[in-house]
Amino acid sequence: MPVLTCRGLRKEFGDHVVLDGLDLTVEEHQVVALIGASGSGKSTLLRCVNLLEELDDGIIELDGEEISDPRVDPDLVRRRIGMVFQSYNLFPHLTVLENVTLAPRKVHRRVRAEAEAQARELLDRVGLGAKAGAYPDRLSGGQQQRVAIVRALANSPRLMLLDEVTSALDPELVGEVLAMIRDLKADGMTMVLATHEMGFAREVADQVCFLDGGTVVEAGPPAQVLGEPTQPRTRQFLHRIIEAGRL
Amino acid sequence: MSLAQHTPSPAQQRRAAYRRRQTIRSVLVAASSTAALGTLLVLAVTGAPGWDRVRESFLDPGIARDALPAVLSGLWLNIRLLVCCAAGALLLGLLIALLRTLRGPVFFPVRALAAGYTYTFRGLPLIIVLYVLTLGVPGLRLQGMPSVLVLGGLALVLTYGGYLAEVFRAGIESIHPSQLAAARSLGLTYRQTMRHVVLPQAVRRVAPPLLNDVVALQKDVGLVSLAGPIDAVRAAQISTAETFNYTPYILAGVLFVLMAIPLIAVTDWVTLRSARRQSGG
Known part of the structure; x- marks a missing residue:
């Protein structure tokens, strides 16, 4: 049974649709990297999974239990999910x-x-x-x-959600945090991480999901999504990343 | 490159010597301008045509000595009232601020009551609250009616509680939502988040304005004398009426200032410390 299943997630902020029928499955011990431009819904997806945002549609299951049911106590769900934020929030x-x-x-x-x-x-x-x-x-x-x-x-x-955990760091400090995530993976931790570190995603992720327009446009092993993307939007995004010297 | 081994360059030595000269110069300028202004003020006051008359009726040492015991015993009432009312108003303010942050439809009446309270008692003049509580309420002749002193203290607590509630609320709302998100993501309930994450940070942040309101309360506690109890100002008024000399008022004023100095010093110290903490020093 997958640790996390998301089906048809929808989230709107006013007129802006951030998640638009998004599907995602995370198996036990799997590391899933979410990539995509700023505003593509990576952070919102993580916040929805941790029930920090209320869904406008769709279903989230944690270990087969529907946690998007409003009768579920969110405090009990959040104890089973670890979340790390971009700005640390200590x-x-x-x-x-x-x-x-x-x-x-x-x-x-x-x-x-x-x-x-x-x-x-x-x-x-x-x-x-x-x-x-x-x-x-x-x-x-x-x-x-x-x-x-x-x-x-x-x-x-049971599950760790990492929201761009290296984005606020000086370049020379990124390595120590990535090393820690690498160790977590070696220990078998199930993780979903939103990241701009393509090299790291390629190394540590079992699956890379490219988000655009509120859905997963392309998903697969890192070598395939980052190396030979089939979708034009993925190719375009990666092209911009390469131009910026980030891959 | 250790700190101890560094010898300043000639350029740095010249700069240091220049700064030393400038410091000496500014100390001398400050001293002479203070002396000049002080002399002018003393001359202006003591040279005034009515100075002798004023000195007799406001600054008579003999009368001050005679009035001192009565004024001091009045001041003791002020101090006791201040301690009780400050504690009561801080507790009430915190409670009201917390009630105003509660969410959910069940709490609508509580929120509305708390909001109504802060609006009413911040708008209502303290003297009116005092009169209603100390003169109006005893008129009900209910069983177990507390003394006028307790009722007067209650009026102070109610009025200052309204101000302090808003200070506490400002502090609570100044805590960044990411702190709440971090706490909730760990599985803490709303109450635990308030208790362990939001309130400790909020109270630290608003400690200076809270203490400032306590300093203001210190002066207002004397108003209970309107209802009968004799505080320092009222005691001074009584001795003034006996001697037709205003010196007891000046005496009470000086005592009030002396009493406020420690509290103001603590306020300044807390303000300075929180400013340092926020700048990460």
Whole structure:
């Protein structure tokens, strides 16, 4: 059974149709990369899956359960999904350790010592153990984003949604975040990531989906979608990316 | 390249010497202009034709000494009222602000009531609230009616609660939606998000204006004397009526300023600290 199934998703903001009958299936341990121009609906899709946006039509299933049903408690769904944002969104008034342990303690009702031990272990694994007591504004962008990923992982999510997690970073800091995502894939984490890093998508994704006009225009293995695209719109998009020197 | 090993270049040494001279010069200029203005002010006031008469009726040390015990005991009432009313108004303000952020149709009446409250009590003059509560309400002759002092304090809490609620609400609304999205995406409920993510940041951000309102409250607590209880200003008024000398008023004023200084200093310190934090320093 797929971890995530989206069928006919539709989302409008005023007159603007952002998602227009979008379909997507993500199997267990699979990494799906969403590519496409700004405004093609990548972020909106991720926010809809995490129930941060209300759908205007369509069905989303997580492990076979329809989570787009309004009777489903969104808080229970979100515990099973980890989300990482472009601008990190760490809580500035909490230390790194408190950021990571907030959800385990308040949502999963773990005792403090247990939550902190787990958080320290996760932070140590990504080389941020020494920063546990620091406030986010003392960290580099790359470190902040890695803490944000650890914070999402502390919930032991079934699925990770990564929304352009390297777009706000200085070029020399992108590598450390990508390395962490690579490790997640090696651990078998199921992930959907919206990205502008075509090289990374090619390397890490099992499937690349090109979004345009609110639908998946082309989907397939990275070598096919990025190497020999069949759709003219995909070719056009990749051509612009190559011109900008990003592939 | 360590810091200790660096010897300033001749150009930097010249710049440093120039800046030192400029600093000395500006200190001298500030000192002499302050002295000149001070002298002028003293001459203008003491040289005025009525100065001797004013000094006798406003600045009589003997009368100040006699009035001091009464004014101080009045001031003690001010302090007690201030502490209770500030705590009450802060709690009420926070509660009202939270009620106004509740969503969902069930909470419509609560939201409407909270909004109506802030509109009414920010518009209503404090003196009218005081009169209604301390003179009108006891007239109902209900069982267990609290004292006039408690009713007066309630009037202050109700009025200032309205202002503080709006300050709290501004703070809550200033927290970026991405913070809420991050908290909700972790599975925190709306209440947990408010409690652990939004409110701590909001209260820190609005601490300076909140304290500023407490400083204003400090002066207004004395208005309960309109209903009978004797505060510092009322005590000064009584001794003035006995001696036909206004010195007790000046005494009370000085005491009020002295009492406000610590609170204002704390406000300035908190403002400075939050400004530093926001600039990432």
